[in-house]
Amino acid sequence: MSAIITLSLLAILVLYLGLFKARRALLPVSLLGLVATVVLYGVQWGKTAEPLYSGMVLFDHFAVVFSVVCVILTILVLLLSKDYFDKSSPHVAEYYALLLFSLTGAVLVVSFHNLAMLFIGIEIMSVALYILAGIRKKDFASNEAALKYFLMGAYSTGFLLFGIALLYGASGSFDLAAIKEYVVSNPQGISPLFYAGILLLIVSLAFKLGAAPFHFWTPDVYDGSPILITIFMATVVKTAAIAGFLRLFYFCFIPLQDFWVPVLLVMTIITLFVGNLTAIVQQSVKRMLAYSSISHAGYLLFAIVAIGATSANSVLFYVTAYSLSTIIGFGSLILVKRATGSEHFEAFNGLAKKNPYLSLAIAIAMLSLAGIPLTAGFVGKFMMFSGVLADYQVLLVVLAVINAAMGIFYYFRVIVAMYFKPLDRDAIVVSGPYRVVFFLAALITLLLGVYPAWLTGLI
Amino acid sequence: MSVFYFVAFLSIFFALMTIFTKNPVHSVLYLVITFFTFTVHYILLNAQFLAVVNFIVYMGAIMVLFLFVLMLLNLNKDTEPLKSNLVKFMGVIAGMCLLVTLAASFRLLQISDPVVLKNPDIGLVSNLGKVLFSDFLLPFEISSILLLTAMVGAVLLAKNDPKKV
Amino acid sequence: MELAFVIEKVVLVTLIFVVTLVIAMYSTLAERKVAGFMQDRFGPDRAGPFGILQPLCDGGKFFFKEEIIPAGAHKSLFILGPTIAIITACIGSAVIPWGQSLTIGDRVIELQVTDVNIGVLYMFGVVALGVYGIMLGGWASNNKFSLMGAVRAASQSISYELAMGLALIALLMVTQTLSLKEIVEQQSGFVNWNIWVQPLGFLIFLVCAFAECNRVPFDLPECETELIGGYNLEYSSMKLGLYMFSEYINMFVSSALMATLYFGGYNFPFMYDLGLSQNWITIIGVIVFFAKIFAFIFFFMWIRWTLPRFRYDQLMNLGWKVLIPLAIANIVLTGVITIINDTFF
Numbered sequence: 001m002s003a004i005i006t007l008s009l010l011a012i013l014v015l016y017l018g019l020f021k022a023r024r025a026l027l028p029v030s031l032l033g034l035v036a037t038v039v040l041y042g043v044q045w046g047k048t049a050e051p052l053y054s055g056m057v058l059f060d061h062f063a064v065v066f067s068v069v070c071v072i073l074t075i076l077v078l079l080l081s082k083d084y085f086d087k088s089s090p091h092v093a094e095y096y097a098l099l100l101f102s103l104t105g106a107v108l109v110v111s112f113h114n115l116a117m118l119f120i121g122i123e124i125m126s127v128a129l130y131i132l133a134g135i136r137k138k139d140f141a142s143n144e145a146a147l148k149y150f151l152m153g154a155y156s157t158g159f160l161l162f163g164i165a166l167l168y169g170a171s172g173s174f175d176l177a178a179i180k181e182y183v184v185s186n187p188q189g190i191s192p193l194f195y196a197g198i199l200l201l202i203v204s205l206a207f208k209l210g211a212a213p214f215h216f217w218t219p220d221v222y223d224g225s226p227i228l229i230t231i232f233m234a235t236v237v238k239t240a241a242i243a244g245f246l247r248l249f250y251f252c253f254i255p256l257q258d259f260w261v262p263v264l265l266v267m268t269i270i271t272l273f274v275g276n277l278t279a280i281v282q283q284s285v286k287r288m289l290a291y292s293s294i295s296h297a298g299y300l301l302f303a304i305v306a307i308g309a310t311s312a313n314s315v316l317f318y319v320t321a322y323s324l325s326t327i328i329g330f331g332s333l334i335l336v337k338r339a340t341g342s343e344h345f346e347a348f349n350g351l352a353k354k355n356p357y358l359s360l361a362i363a364i365a366m367l368s369l370a371g372i373p374l375t376a377g378f379v380g381k382f383m384m385f386s387g388v389l390a391d392y393q394v395l396l397v398v399l400a401v402i403n404a405a406m407g408i409f410y411y412f413r414v415i416v417a418m419y420f421k422p423l424d425r426d427a428i429v430v431s432g433p434y435r436v437v438f439f440l441a442a443l444i445t446l447l448l449g450v451y452p453a454w455l456t457g458l459i
Numbered sequence: 460m461s462v463f464y465f466v467a468f469l470s471i472f473f474a475l476m477t478i479f480t481k482n483p484v485h486s487v488l489y490l491v492i493t494f495f496t497f498t499v500h501y502i503l504l505n506a507q508f509l510a511v512v513n514f515i516v517y518m519g520a521i522m523v524l525f526l527f528v529l530m531l532l533n534l535n536k537d538t539e540p541l542k543s544n545l546v547k548f549m550g551v552i553a554g555m556c557l558l559v560t561l562a563a564s565f566r567l568l569q570i571s572d573p574v575v576l577k578n579p580d581i582g583l584v585s586n587l588g589k590v591l592f593s594d595f596l597l598p599f600e601i602s603s604i605l606l607l608t609a610m611v612g613a614v615l616l617a618k619n620d621p622k623k624v
Numbered sequence: 625m626e627l628a629f630v631i632e633k634v635v636l637v638t639l640i641f642v643v644t645l646v647i648a649m650y651s652t653l654a655e656r657k658v659a660g661f662m663q664d665r666f667g668p669d670r671a672g673p674f675g676i677l678q679p680l681c682d683g684g685k686f687f688f689k690e691e692i693i694p695a696g697a698h699k700s701l702f703i704l705g706p707t708i709a710i711i712t713a714c715i716g717s718a719v720i721p722w723g724q725s726l727t728i729g730d731r732v733i734e735l736q737v738t739d740v741n742i743g744v745l746y747m748f749g750v751v752a753l754g755v756y757g758i759m760l761g762g763w764a765s766n767n768k769f770s771l772m773g774a775v776r777a778a779s780q781s782i783s784y785e786l787a788m789g790l791a792l793i794a795l796l797m798v799t800q801t802l803s804l805k806e807i808v809e810q811q812s813g814f815v816n817w818n819i820w821v822q823p824l825g826f827l828i829f830l831v832c833a834f835a836e837c838n839r840v841p842f843d844l845p846e847c848e849t850e851l852i853g854g855y856n857l858e859y860s861s862m863k864l865g866l867y868m869f870s871e872y873i874n875m876f877v878s879s880a881l882m883a884t885l886y887f888g889g890y891n892f893p894f895m896y897d898l899g900l901s902q903n904w905i906t907i908i909g910v911i912v913f914f915a916k917i918f919a920f921i922f923f924f925m926w927i928r929w930t931l932p933r934f935r936y937d938q939l940m941n942l943g944w945k946v947l948i949p950l951a952i953a954n955i956v957l958t959g960v961i962t963i964i965n966d967t968f969f
Contacts, residue, residue, distance in 0.1 A: 008604055015611065053597040094615050101608045108601065116598045124605045131612030192564035199560060484701075484763065491756070511745040519752025520782060523759065527778050530763045530771060584742060584802055 001052055001059070003040045003067065004107060006033060011100035018093020027078065030096050034075050041068050051113045055175045061459050062312055063111035066243040069316070070106045073235045073323050074099065076441065077228065079433040080331050084228050095135065099232060102128035106240035110247065115164045115174040118244060122160065122208060125240060126153050129233060133225040145224025152217040156207035163200030170194035176251045183255050190256070198253060198260055202267075205248075208241040211297040212271040219278075222290035227337070230286070231330040234293050235323035242300045246315055249304055257307065264305050269399055271298030276406040285336075286343045288410055289329050292369065295403065296322050302384040302400070306391040312459045314383035320455060321368055321376030321448060324441040328365035331437060332358060339428045345413055350423035358430055359418045361438040368445045370411040371404050376448035383456070463503060470496040483529050491522045506582030632733055640717055640737065648872040649679040655925050662929040686865035694858050696766040705761025706859065706866035712754040713873035719743040720880050721805045723890045723910040726903055735910065736805060743804035744792060747881055748785075751836055754874065755781045761867070762855035773854030776844050776936065780835055783943040784842075788832035790951035791825045794958045795885060798822060808889035812896075817888040824954045826886045828947050833878040835943070838871060840928040844936055879920035880913075887916050 010033035017025055041064050049060040057063075078099070085092045105125030112118040130153060134146025168174060170191035171182035183190065207214040222230045253260065275295025282288040300318060303311040333343060335358070340347040352359040368377035381404065385397050430438075448455060470493055477489040494517045501510035580586055591599050653668065653675060660667025668675035693702055723735035740746060755778050762774020798821050799807045811817050819826050835842040846854030856867045883889060890909030900908070934942070 004601075011604075012607075054594045056595075056597040091615055091618075094611055097611060098608065098615075101604060101611075104604060114598070116595065117601070120598050120601050120605060124601070124608055127605060127612065128608050131608075131615060134616065137616070192567040196561055196564040488701075488760075507740070507742050508745075511742050511749055514749040515745065515752050519749060519755075520785075523752075523755055523778055523782060526756075526759055526763075527775060530759070531775065 001057065003037045003044075004057075004104060006037050006040060007100060007104045007107060010034075010037075011097045011104065014093055014097045014100060018091070018097070023092060026093055026096055027082065030078055030100065031075060033100075034071050034078070037071050038068055041071070051177070055177065056114045056117050057108070057111050058113035059111055062243075062247060065316060065458050066110040066239065067107045069320060069323075070103060070110065070236050070239055073239065073327070074103045074232070076327050076437050077232050077235070079437050080231065080327070080334065081228055082431065082433045084226075084334065091135075095132065098128040098132050102132070102232070103236060106236050109240040109244040112244065112247070113176050115167065115176070115179075118248065119157075119160060119164060121240075122244070123157065125237060126157070126208070129229070129237065132229045132232070133221060135229070136226055139224075141224035142226065143224075145221045148217050148224075149221045152207070156204040156214070158204075159200045159207070160204035163197045163204060166193045166197030166200065170197065176248070179252045183252060187255065195256075195259060198256065199263070201248070202260065202263060205241065205245045206267060209238060209245060209297045209300070210241075210294055211267055211301060212274040212294065213267070215271065215274065215294045215297070218294055219287055219290045222293065223284070223287050227286070227330050227334045230290075231327055234289070234326050234330065238293070238297065238300075239319045239323060242297075242303075242315055242319060246304055246307075246311060250307060250311060254307060261305055261307075264301060265393070265396065268298050268301040268305055269396065271295065271301065272400060272403040276403045276410075279410050280406060282410070283345065284343045285333055285345060285348070285414065286330075288345075288413075289326065289333075292407065292410070293326065295407065296369075298403075299381065299384055299400070302388050302396070305396070306387040306393065308387070308390075310383075310387055313456050314380070314387050316459060317376070317383055317448070317452065317455050318380035321380040321445065324445050325365035325368040325377060328361050328438055328441050329369070331434060332362050332365075335428050335430060335434065339426070345417050346421075348414055348417040349421040350425055351418040351428070353422070354425060354427035355430065357435075358428065358438065361442040362418065363415050364442045364445055366411040366414050368449070370408045372408075374446070374449045376445045376452075379449060379452040463500075466496050466499045466503070470500070484526065487522060487525045487529060490525075491518055494518050494522065501582075504582065505580070508584045508587050509582060628731065632731075633737065636733075636735070637718075637737055640722070641714065644714060644717055644873055644876060645869075647876050648869055649683065651872040651875065651921060652682065652868070653678050654921070655928075658922065658925040659929055662926075683865070686862045689861040691861040691863070692858075694765060694767070697858065698764040698766065701760050701764035702858075703863070705757050705759075705764055706863045706870070707757070708760065709754065709757025709870040710866045710873070712750055712757060713870035713877065716747060716750040716874075716877040717880065719746050719804055720877070720884055721808050721889060722913060724902070724906040726906050735906065739803060739805045741801070741803045744796065744802045744807075744885075747804075748789065748792070751781075751788075752785060754836075754870075757867075757870065758855050761859065765855075765858035767858050769851045769853070770855050770857045773846060773851045773857070776851075777838060777855055780838075780842065780844060780939060780943075783940060784832040784835035784947070787828055787943060787947035787951050788836065790948060790955060791828040791832065792885075794825045794951070794954045795822050795829075797955070797958050797962060804884055804889075808884055808891065811888040812891045814888070814891075814893035817886065817891075819886040822886065822954075822958070824950065824957075826882075828951050828954065829882065829886070831942075831947060833882060834924070834927065835939075837874045837878055837924075839875065839924055841931040841934050842939060843933060844939060875921060875924055876917065879917045879924070882920055883913060883916040889913055889916075 010030065013033070014026060014030055017023075017029060044059055045061075045064055049058055049063075051058045059067075078096070081096075085095050102125050105121045105123070105128065108117055108121030109125060112121055126149075130146055130150040133149050134142050136142035164174070167179060170193040171179045173179060173182070183194075203214060207217075210218040222234065225233065249260075272295055275291050275293075275298060279288050279291035279295065282291060296318075300315060300322075303315045303318070336347050336351070337343055348362075351362075364375065368375035371377045371381040385400060388396055388400075473489045473493040473496065477486050477493060480486050480489060494513065498510045498514045498518070501507075501513060581590075656678075657667040657675070668678045671677040671681050693699060718737045719740060721734075721736040721739070725735065726733045758777040759774045762770040762772075762777070765771075795818060796802065798818065799810060801807060801810075807818075834840075838844075838846065846856065851857070856864055859867060890906075890913040892909065892912040895905055895909070
C-alpha cells in the first residue's frame, strides 16, 4: 500500500516541480521515487499478505512481482525520455506526471482484490494514456491515435462495467473472495447472468490487452502515438492488462473453465494469425512492431487458456522477455528515426557497420521476440507451449509453432537490413541513458535465456 | 410494478429514438429524456441520492456540454459521413450477437423472489456516505487520482503552447 | 392517501404558484421603481396609483402582441425553450419550507410542499436544468447572436454551479443534513443563523446566485451592446414574456433559498420568548420569511443599478480562478474548525 501512496504523491510532486520550473529535477526525482517504490515492495516481500481496506487490494507475491516489473519497465522508459520530451513541448512535468499516474493505475490493476478497484485501476491507467497518445497536438496521426484510443477505450470500459454489474447481480458482491465462494458453492446453480458477465469481461480485458478481434485500435494507436508513449503502452500497460486478466480468472473463474476456455481458444488463434500475417506485409518497423505486439498478446493468452498454478510464472517470464525486447526495438527506432527521419526497414540498412553495439542489442531483441534459443523469448515461449501441451491442446501448439515461424521471418528482416544491406551512412549518436537501457535490457534478455530459474521461482 | 414497466418502456423508446433520429441535436435531447427516465427508475428504487446525482451530473452538466459542442459544430445532413453498407451490416450483426447472448442468459433466469433489502433506506444519502467512507474508502480516495489525471490531461490538451521565439 | 391530505397539498401548491407569479409580476414593477429611485426619478406611475396596475398592462400587451416564429427557426424547439425555462423556474419552490405548521382544528398543516431529504440537491438539479431552456431557445432561433448568448449562458451557468456547489458543501458540513426543513429548524433564534458560521460561503453563494440568475453584473447572455439582445433576440410576444418572467421567478426562488440556507428562513429573534401560540409564530414566521426574501430581491436590484457589467474573460476568471479556490479553502477551513471544535470543546 505504501508503494501506491508513494507513486501517487510522486506524481503530484512532479506536477509541483513543473509549476516551479524545476525542469532539471524532474527526471532524477521521478527515478528516485520509482526506485523507492521498488524498495518498498521489496520490504513487503515474503510477508503473508492480507486483503487491505476491507478487501480492496491484496499484495500477494503475484501482485508484488508484477508491480515491480511495471515499475522497473517505467524506470527504463523514463531513462529513454531524457531528451525526448524537451523537443516536443514545454509541458514536460505534466507528461512525467501522467506517466506516473498511469503507472499507479497499472499497479492497482495487478493488485486488485475487488472489482471496483479493477475498474478504477483500468480507468486511471487508460485516461492518462488517452492524453499521452495525443500530446503531439500538431501531428494528425497523434490526434487520430488519441481519439481512436479514447473512443474505443471508453466503449470497452462500458463492457467492463456491464460485465461487473452482471457478476454483481449474480453473486451479490464485488469482492473476489466472495465471487469465488459463490462459484465454488453453487456448482450447478450458477446464474446465467454470471456467464454473460464473464463474456463481457473477456471482451473488455481483451481490448485492453489488444487481442483479436478487439485489436483494431492497436496498430493505429501504436503507430500514431509518440514512440516513447508507444513503448509504455506496449510494455507496462500490456503487462498490467494480462496480469489483471489472469488474476481475475485465476482467482474466480477456474471452476467454470469449460465455459470460457473454448472462447479464449478461438480468440487466441485469431489473434496469432491476425498479428503475424499482417506484420509480415508491413513496410514500417513501427507498424511491424505494433502488429507483432498483437501476436504476442496471443501468446500471452496461452497462459489463460491453460490456466493453472504455473500460469502466473509463464506470464511473468513471457511478459518480461517481451517487454525488454520491445523497449530495445522501439527505443532504437527513436534513434534511427531521429537520424534518418524514417521508420521503414530501409532506415536500418547498414547500421551494423557504424553502430556495432547498437545493432547487436537490436539483434538480440529481435531474436528474443522471435523466440530463438539462448534468449529469454525462447524460454518464455517454451513455458507457454509446455503449459498448453500439458492441457492436451495439441492443435493450438501446432498453430502456434507455424506462427512462430512467421514471426521469425519478419523479425529477421530487421537483422538482415542491419547486417547484410550495405549502405554508407553516418554513425548514430547513442546518448548515455540509451546505452544504459539497451545494455541492461540486452543483458537481462541473454541472462534469462541461459538461467531462466532466476525468474521462474518467484510466484 | 406497472409504473416500472411504463418507465422502462419510455427508457427503451427514447434510447431507440436517440439512435434513429437524424438530427444530432434531437439525438442529444432524446438522450436527456432517457437519462431522466433513469432518474425516475432510481427514485422507484428509493435511491434518492443516485437519482439526484444522475439528474445533476448527466442531465445538468454532461448533456449540456454535449449540446454545447453540437450547437457550435452546427452539424447537418451534408456533413454526416457516409457509412458503407458493409460497416452497417457488420455493426448490426455484432450488436445482434450481444443482444442474443444477453437475451438468452436472461431467458434462462427464473424469476427469483423479490429481493428484500436488509435496509430499505440503503440508497439514502447518509447510508450511502457511510458505505463510501468505510467499506469503499480506498476506491473513493483513489478515484481522486482518476479525476486529477483527467483534469491535468484536459488542461494539457486545451492549453495553447507558447510560441517559440 | 386520504382526501384531506391531497386537498391540502393542492391548495398549498396553487397558493405558492400564485404567490410566485404575483411576486414575479410585481418584481418587474419594483425593478423600475427601484431604478427610478436610484436615478432620482418617479418610475412608472400612470397605470393606477403608484403605477400599481403597470404589470397587468405589460402582461396584457405581451398577450396581444403579434407572435413571430422566424422562418429558419426550428419550430418545436423554439416553443420548447421558453416552456422549459418557465417550468424549471416554477418547480424549484417545491422544497422550500415557507413556514412552520398551522394547526386548524386537529389537522397540522405543514407549510412546505414536500420535505425530501435531499432538498438542497433537488434545488441544485433544478438550477442545472434551467440552462436547457436558454440553450434550446438560443439555438432554435437560428441566429448567430442568439446562439452566442445561449452558449455564454450555458458556460457561465456551468462554471458558477461548481463554485455554488462547493460553497454549499461547506454549509452542509455544518448542518449535516440535506433537508431544507431541518436546516431551517437548526437556525432557530438569531445567533444560530448559518450566516454567522459560513460568511465566506454565503458570499460565494451570493455571487454565484447572481450569475445563475443572469443578473447584472453577470448578464452576459443578454448583453445588448454585444449581442443585440442575447438568447431571446428572436422571441416576441408572450414567449419573450415567459423568458423574462422565468428570470424574475429565478430571482425570487434564489432569494428564498439564500434566506433559507443562511438567514434562518422563517425564524426570527425571540420567536419562542414572546409567549405566542404556535399558529401566530407560524404566521409571523411566514411574514418574516417574505421580508427577508424581499430584502434580497431589493439587493438584486440595488446591485443592478450600481455595478457595471463584467467583460466575458473577467467573468470566467472570477468564476474559475477566484470563487472556486475560495470555496475549496472555505471547505478546508470549515473542516479544520469542525475538528478543532470536536476535539477540544
